[in-house]
Amino acid sequence: MANKLALVIYDTKYGSTEQVAHWVAEGINDADIRHVDDVTSLFYDLIVIGSPVYNEAPSTRILAFLEKYRDSLANKRLAIFTVSLPYNMTPERAKGYAGARILEELAGRVKGNIIDKRAFLGKLEEKELTSLDRLSLRIQYFLKGYRLKDANYLDRDAAIAWGRRLFELATRAPEAVTTERKDRKMGGSTGVPERKGDGQREEKK
């Protein structure tokens, strides 16, 4: 039986990574979508993995999944994305956001052929948070000289556009993708703008 085109796998606590996963799947056009705990098959040409960022790390469920299926994923085309919201985000910063650090950490855990990766911004709504998360974030923000406040940087168009890009890459011959990755290593566009000091929580205004 032929593989299906694409599967988008995500974890989420407050819904934003799930939302981004749905938009990405919409852009791919013919993608299945599953929470990381409900994955039953990896018979797809492309596996997209989306992780939220909590406490400067990817989701532990996603990391456990990558570990468990390390060998099965090793010969697959993969794409990965993170959804995060650094404490110092502003609409200005959001425009050039790369979020490279956690995304690179996640990519480092994967053995497969990563055809593309992307850091998306998410949202935070104080009233949705568990009391423990609210307290912990309030303390972390306070220690860094910021005040926790609601923010929503979800970008539907960007997520759908990335899904479309993945569709193009996934339906290309494997050699074409490999060549493009080599080109990128030699200085071409990575899809993730490389800007110094644009880590998840490294800048301070």
Ligand SMILES: Cc1cc2nc3c(=O)[nH]c(=O)nc-3n(C[C@H](O)[C@H](O)[C@H](O)COP(=O)(O)O)c2cc1C
């Ligand atoms: C407890 C907690 C810790 C977080 N820690 C970070 C962090 O270290 N870096 C970051 O960029 N965003 C952090 N965030 C923001 C989340 O990444 C952001 O709200 C994201 O949209 C959450 O994804 P979800 O809605 O799929 O759960 C944190 C959020 C929570 C609730």
